[in-house]
Amino acid sequence: MRTPGEGGLERIGQIWYYTFYNLNGKQVRRSSKSPLKSVALEMLLRAQAELRKGTEPTATRKLHTRTCGKSCSTITRTGAGSSWAAKIRLSPDVVAI
Numbered sequence: 610m611r612t613p614g615e616g617g618l619e620r621i622g623q624i625w626y627y628t629f630y631n632l633n634g635k636q637v638r639r640s641s642k643s644p645l646k647s648v649a650l651e652m653l654l655r656a657q658a659e660l661r662k663g664t665e666p667t668a669t670r671k672l673h674t675r676t677c678g679k680s681c682s683t684i685t686r687t688g689a690g691s692s693w694a695a696k697i698r699l700s701p702d703v704v705a706i
Contacts, residue, residue: 615629616628616629616630616653616656616657617653618646618650618653619638620646621645624640624641624642624643624644625640625641625643625644625645625646625648625657626639626640626641626649626683627641627649627653627656628639628652628653628659629653629656629660629666630660631660631665631666631680632660632663632665632688633699642655665678
C-alpha cells in the first residue's frame with residue numbers, strides 16, 4: 610500500500626501510467642507502455658527505489674537515439690547535457706580492427 614505523496618497508478622485508455630514525485634518535488638507521470646497494471650506497479654516501485662537512493666529514476670530521463678549505419682545498432686544519449694554512449698553491435702560481415 611502506498612501512502613499519500615508516494616505516487617500512484619492510473620489507466621488512460623488501454624495503457625497504465627505511473628505517477629511519482631521527483632527529487633525537486635515535481636509530479637512526473639510516465640507511461641508503462643503496457644495494458645498490464647502489474648507492469649506499471651513494478652516501474653513505480655523501481656522509480657521509488659531509485660529516488661530513495663537519491664538518484665533521478667532512469668525512466669524520467671529522455672532517451673535520444675541515433676542509428677549509425679551497418680556497423681552498429683544505435684547510439685544513445687540520456688539527458689540534456691550527457692555525452693553520447695555507443696551500444697555497438699557489429700554485424701557479421703564487419704571486421705573489428
